[in-house]
Amino acid sequence: PQQSLQEALSMLGSDDWELKKKGLFNIPRLAESHPEVLLCRLREICLAATSEVTNLRSKVSCSAIVTLGELFAILKKDMDSEADEVAAVLLPMVWNSPEFIQKAACQSLGMMVENVTPARAMTVLMDRGVKSRYIQVRKCAAELLLSLMEKMGVTKLAGTPRAERLAQVAGTLAQDCHKDTRHYGQEMVKMLLDNQKFKKLLEQSLSPHDL
Template identity: 60%
Template sequence: MKEKGLVSIQRLAACHSEVLTGRLHDVCLAVTGEVTNLRSKVSHLAISTLGDLFQALKKNMDQEAEEIARCLLQKMADTNEFIQRAAGQSLRAMVENVTLARSLVVLTSAGV
């Protein structure tokens, strides 16, 4: 069920991103909560969903970037390579799509 919800968020981000902007904070909290899911498939999907949100919503994600970056940076230390790779891709999507000043502040405050 969680997987279907995450896939739905990915599809909304890609095709109807305006639907997500009104409740963006709640959506990001829900997805970020699944990043730490014990099932690696759900965790991987949540991480990828965050990357999709950054790509689709761009500067609208500025306010959410700090908490998401903190979560993704923790996943970079995960033992599963595919989780590390997904976290790196999502962080890259963040840096490429939020404002430059915001990404610098987020990464320096999160410990990079």
């Protein structure tokens, strides 16, 4: 397996795009069969894959995005340490790419949110996604953040150190210029208003007519 991993990484370093694709395809297969081999070199593997996300050949770019999503699905919380770096590369692909790449990037980000520690995913989305100046990125991040909040539940969220920031983010998204993002933000606000602590926090950060 070590040798197979080395071969896959060498393929990624190749100038031949078909070899790159093959290397990207092989990495998740190795993650399934020998996760321990990948975990020792996870940073290096993620760097190699993320650097192909911006490959000008869209087939390679898409393969890299899919590979990263698969790594989240297979390695789950072991990918916590890489979530921020990977999201930083995937989020821009949501606005600056052909539609099929945008879709793949959103899907892989969804796999990140589903599989890493919820608190980690939440921080990444709040740091990297919802503040973006690009509409598509904010929309994608808001949708994922809402699904994460629904999964965690309002009581658990109220007990986290991120509660105050979350209330601010929800309030900001609820007033976004884009209707879909605004919808996700309003859903967040509705959900948070069911909780006394969040209600107070929202009252501090929103004007009465926005509640």
